[in-house]
Amino acid sequence: MRRSPLVWTFGVSVFFFSFASAGNSFITLSSTTSTQASGFFDYILPLFKQKTGIDVHVIAAGTGQALRLAEKGDADALLVHDKAGEMKFVNAGFGVDRREMMYNDFVFVGPRADPAGIRGTTDAVAVLKAIGAQRATFVSRADDSGTHRAELRLWEEAGVDARAASGTWYKELGAGMGATLNTAAALDSYTLSDRATWLTFRNRGDLELLAEGDPRLFNQYSLILVNPRRHPHVKFNAASKFVEFLTSTEGQNAIGEYVVEGTVLFRPNYQKAE
Secondary structure, three states, rough: OOHHHHHHHHHHHHHHHHHHHHHHEEEEEEEEEHHHHHHHHHHHHHHHHHHHOOOOEEOOHHHHHHHHHHHHHOEEEEEEEOOHHHHHHOOOOEEEEEEEEEEEEEEEEOOOOOOOOOOOOOOOOHHHHHHHHHHHEEEEEOOOOHHHHHHHHHHHHOOOOOOHEOOOEEEEEOHHHHHHHHHHHHHOOEEEEEEHHHHHOOOOOOOEEEEEOOOHHEEEEEEEEEOOOOOOOHHHHHHHHHHHHHHHHHHHHHHOOEEEEEEEEEEHHHHHHO
């Protein structure tokens, strides 16, 4: 029997509606490499998927690149760690509902021999002054990430123009944290790492954690939704569910329960605005 045009049209409409619904069951998150490399997403995203049915597709990049992707509307939400860059993004109208949601810290790692003598130092500026004075090899991510931006602020505070020494004792890679640690291990050099990536890094060679504890090494992570008024195509409602989950009591507890080698990698610290 010949199918009527009306029935055929209805069937095609149902097919495309179903396809579109399936296509909308994910959001795109532009995030830092540290949250990816540390295994955090492998842990937290299945919990969110189980609760909501929404997948999260992560684009892992340095914070600077992550912000630029979101500016172009190529992501629905951000998870990054550079407050100055985040506020510029929000104030320019690209992002809304910025929420500080967890933190850890940065640490200095370097060769066991420690030619700059920084072991046990709790002053980050003194660490970089010592490395610069000794012209000890230092590997920089040089990728405009949150870690790289923090490193450059510390060099400036130390009064050391490390970038002027690029290609000599100061090595600029333009790479993520894992690749930077691999290079530091191969060259027996110093670098600045977020603690989460360092704890989950396995190819340490002679590298050791040598200096930590300065309040200037505090490392805050924040969530930001891409502004739907700027980019109407973003999946604002689904992305909002992700933000609400991570800042809910359930999500915050889950973050605090992510432990590697007996250490909590990220500490939840979301505080709801009054």
